[in-house]
Amino acid sequence: MAETMAALAPEAAPVEHVDVLIVGAGISGVGGAYHLQEQCPGRSFLVLEAQDGFGGTWRTHRYPGIRSDSDLYTFGYRFKPWVGAPIATAEEIRKYMGEVIEENGLGRFIRYGHRIRSARWDSSANRWTIEAARGDGSIARFTANFLWMCQGYYRHEEGYTPEWPGMARFGGRIVHPQTWPEDLDYRGKRVVVIGSGATAATIVPAMADEAAHVTMLQRSPTFFRTGRNGIEIADELRTLGINEEWIHEIVRRKILYEQARFIQRTQTEPEMVKGELLGQIRALLGDDYDIDKHFTPRYRPWQQRLAFVPDADLFKGIAAGRASVVTDEIETFTETGLLLKSGAMLDADIIVTATGFHLSALGDIDFAIDGEPLVFGDTVTYRGMMFTGVPNMAWVFGYLRASWTLRADMVADVVCRLLNHMEQTGATRVEVALRPEDHNMPLGPWIDPEEFSSGYVARGNHLLPKRGDKPEWQHMHDYWSEKDALPAIDLTDPAFVYR
Structure with a gap:
């Protein structure tokens, strides 16, 4: 008996179970944790982060002058007013994110130094099993009902x-x-x-x-x-002593309006x-x-x-x-x-x-669905956040022509609404599937090269899911169309298959 126990010891590490496992403690993951805590109270969750601290891009990039190339009134979260200059340094962004973590007690849910190696979906148990390597070489194991991919879309360890x-x-x-x-x-x-x-x-x-x-x-x-x-206008409103929440919302709306007009002009x-x-x-x-x-x-x-x-x-x-x-x-x-x-x-x-950088759609994680390797490029995207044939998983991919966090906030709303809907209906599994009217739908690359032709897109488009010719089966890459479309998603649409 002792010999048997000794033989099993390497596999005997405790497996920790949570309702939701968030991958990444960058801008998307920290925001996702906040929304999950606010919109799905009582749901257990963890955030696994490969680095030794939060921040994502703003932690791994340390070159001289590192700063945002989006304004922080829209790159910042909608729930946390930004009070500095619109273009911010990496240090200022990390400080802002640290305040979000501290003010909302999120630190206790984040496990740093956990690099996920594999994620396996088991339909018999309706859950994911995740293995992560710790900094000391040991392996941590988790199971989760739902996987929320917030790790971004490029390889942090090396650039191109x-x-x-x-x-x-x-x-x-x-x-x-x-x-x-x-x-x-x-x-x-x-x-x-x-x-x-x-x-x-x-x-x-x-x-x-x-x-x-x-x-x-x-x-x-x-x-x-x-x-x-x-x-x-932000400077003037502060001079007048206006509340920072009001300033944040007014300036945010002004910037978004002006960005939309400018993007439209680049096309017309x-x-x-x-x-x-x-x-x-x-x-x-x-x-x-x-x-x-x-x-x-x-x-x-x-x-x-x-x-x-x-x-x-x-x-x-x-x-x-x-x-x-x-x-x-x-x-x-x-x-x-x-x-x-x-x-x-x-x-x-x-x-x-x-x-540039190396595109890494799923964080270089070894994914499998019921023992079959997941080929992400063979799936079709639903609204750029879920994928055909992939159960209980959502992914955050922001905007190319607007701030990433705008979409991260909205995707979080959809994920939380979906989780609450599943709880209310007793569903333990959800995946998206093409409806009968979608089966002859033409498919194309995730990003149309005629619309956006940067080098990293050209090099990595084949790694990303396909898109259809209907809005449901696309990432629209347009905040002004999605700000109304995403909140209006009908979770009873036949595109959602529950079990």
């Missing part, structure tokens, strides 16, 4: 860096923003930042004050917007919007600067993510000569820098590859 010829020859340091080394000293150094998106536009001005010079090397330009890192009058965006940059850099070459993209505005440059810091650095832009392609790395396809040389001590 293309393989260029000669990289091993380079005598300086090559770093990716996602894994920024704490010991990197760039004072007085020549820095080349490869990339032209929001990350590059943040790093370049942040390093330019101390580096000898910073060059942004781009294969093709990106659209940027500039403006003051402040909102006049793209050339006019393009002229306005380029006019802002021309006013900062002067008529002699080659705006056409360095800041005029080949795509229409908002076909890729449009980055906001607060207080025009990137362009002020260029105008002052501390930074520059080169539009060219890399032929090869050399011992001292980069040889470009034009034949030009870029000398560098440090090369930063701000070239």
